[in-house]
Amino acid sequence: VYADNDPIVLVHAQTLLNSSAEGRTAYIRADVNEPDTILRSPGLIETLDLTKPVALSLNALMHFVTDAQDAHGIVRRLMGALPSGSALALSHCTPDFDPQTWQKVTDIYHRAGTPVRFRDKAAVADFFTGLDLIEPGIVVGHRWRPSAEDGGAAGEDGGAAGEDGGAAGEDGPAPSDADVSLWVGVGIKP
Structure with a gap:
């Protein structure tokens, strides 16, 4: 089940999301700021069996939900409706490695x-x-489970071997943590 509040995304989703014998898909027009609307949606209820574990994927989304909008409460509400064994996969932009650049990005968004x-x-x-x-925990995106095929082996912190945890590839050095500036993690509901 895919949820978005953008009507243009809905048009694209309707042409791409098709159910098949292997599984069903649904698109619901909803805003993450209204989690109960998502959870009560007929599309969600008809598509997912919420008595069995599911994965909640919130990638590159929660940085668009402010503290005043209760971003953490929204995630708790969504995960609270899911059964034991369900997973939260989340990625989130961060200013941790380059605060000046991310302040400029913040200013651009706010001006818009x-x-x-x-x-x-x-x-x-x-x-x-x-x-x-799940190991390696919350790490910068390019450090989350890098494999030998990605050009390096995982380091002690879950990062790839090499400077800044990156792995050099055929196209040159891997990006730095500041280049990526994205925390990622996966957690399982006990």
Whole structure:
């Protein structure tokens, strides 16, 4: 089930999301700021069996939900409706590695009328409160489970071997943490 509040995304989704014998898909027009609307949606109820574990994917989304909008409460509400064994996969932009650049990005969004809240690692970790984090925990995106095919082996912190945890590839050095500036993690509901 895919949820978005953008009508243009709805048009594209209707042409791309098709159910098949292998599984069903649904698109619901809803705003993450209204989690109960998502959870009560007929599309969700008809598509997912909420008595069995599901994955909630909130990638590159929660930095568009401010503290005043209760971003952490929204995630708790959504995960609270899911059964034990369900997973939260989340990625979130961060100013931790380049605060000046991310302040400029924040200013651009605010001038355009779009509220954002880029969070540090501790604030991103709060989204996983009460969940069991899967190794390597909350790390910069390019460090989450890098494989030998990606050009490096995982380091002690879950990062790829090499400077800044990146792995050099055929196209040159891997990006730095500041280049990526994205915390990622997966947690399982006990």
